Amino acid sequence: MSVGTPGTQTADALVIRQLHKHYGTHRALDGVDLTVKAGEVYGLLGPNGAGKTTLMKALLGLQRPTSGSIEIFGRPVGRDTLAEVGALIEVPGLWPTLTADETLKVHAKLRGVPEDWIEGALRLVKMTDARSRRVGAYSLGMRWRLGIAIALLARPRLIILDEPTNGLDPVGIREMRGIIRSLAGEGVAVLIASHQLGEVAQVCDRVQVLTAGRTQYEGSLEGLAVDGDVEAGFFRLLETADAGIR
Numbered sequence: 115m116s117v118g119t120p121g122t123q124t125a126d127a128l129v130i131r132q133l134h135k136h137y138g139t140h141r142a143l144d145g146v147d148l149t150v151k152a153g154e155v156y157g158l159l160g161p162n163g164a165g166k167t168t169l170m171k172a173l174l175g176l177q178r179p180t181s182g183s184i185e186i187f188g189r190p191v192g193r194d195t196l197a198e199v200g201a202l203i204e205v206p207g208l209w210p211t212l213t214a215d216e217t218l219k220v221h222a223k224l225r226g227v228p229e230d231w232i233e234g235a236l237r238l239v240k241m242t243d244a245r246s247r248r249v250g251a252y253s254l255g256m257r258w259r260l261g262i263a264i265a266l267l268a269r270p271r272l273i274i275l276d277e278p279t280n281g282l283d284p285v286g287i288r289e290m291r292g293i294i295r296s297l298a299g300e301g302v303a304v305l306i307a308s309h310q311l312g313e314v315a316q317v318c319d320r321v322q323v324l325t326a327g328r329t330q331y332e333g334s335l336e337g338l339a340v341d342g343d344v345e346a347g348f349f350r351l352l353e354t355a356d357a358g359i360r
């Protein structure tokens with residue numbers, strides 16, 4: 115399946131510069147920079163209240179930033195750029211009595227995409243065998259995969275996943291990682307927001323740690339490590355940032 119057309123335009127799928135969002139005197143985002151390239155998996159990590167949802171909403175055009183810029187494939191956020199974006203916020207609500215095939219047909223009609231694109235989306239999430247079963251009988255992991263297939267239907271070149279591991283068991287998390295890597299292999303840019311380091315970090319090429327709207331770290335996962343321990347480095351960073359706020 116071809117989702118998007120890697121390499122035909124700029125390699126930067128998403129460029130965020132000096133993004134600020136203030137609610138009154140509260141700075142939910144305080145000068146965040148972030149770039150995700152085509153074929154890259156980027157993890158936005160931070161505790162509750164760090165500003166991840168605020169950033170996602172801004173890049174989906176749901177919220178106007180106080181200042182700063184967001185470009186998707188070189189253009190400011192708007193109707194035409196959002197056609198390039200697929201998003202999955204946790205596990206989607208699905209109709210239990212429909213099969214995966216029927217569910218995707220409904221979404222194909224709603225998005226105005228040809229039905230023959232369904233096949234590729236199902237293959238990418240490894241659901242061709244389960245396509246004729248009713249969604250009500252699916253495990254949470256299968257529902258998540260169907261959610262991804264829905265997000266992929268319109269062949270987006272940038273995928274945004276908010277807390278993708280919520281509720282998934284270890285098998286589901288492993289499958290999720292495999293699917294995310296396949297997407298990146300197809301040239302899709304993937305932005306994952308999560309408050310969990312362990313469950314998503316392994317799949318990321320680069321991560322950014324955000325606390326209270328500020329970037330505390332950006333770079334490779336290894337660079338976050340203290341004495342070779344990435345998790346220890348992550349928690350030390352959160353504690354240091356927390357102490358700075360108090």
Ligand SMILES: Nc1ncnc2c1ncn2[C@@H]1O[C@H](COP(=O)(O)OP(=O)(O)OP(=O)(O)O)[C@@H](O)[C@H]1O
Nearest residue numbers: 137140142160161162163164165166167168169309
């Ligand atoms: N509409 C709003 N009005 C005022 N403050 C808000 C509003 N939305 C978010 N905030 C505040 O902005 C900060 C960032 O919130 P945000 O939801 O973006 O964080 P988050 O990292 O997504 O956290 P969570 O994982 O809990 O969703 C928080 O302090 C939150 O209370």
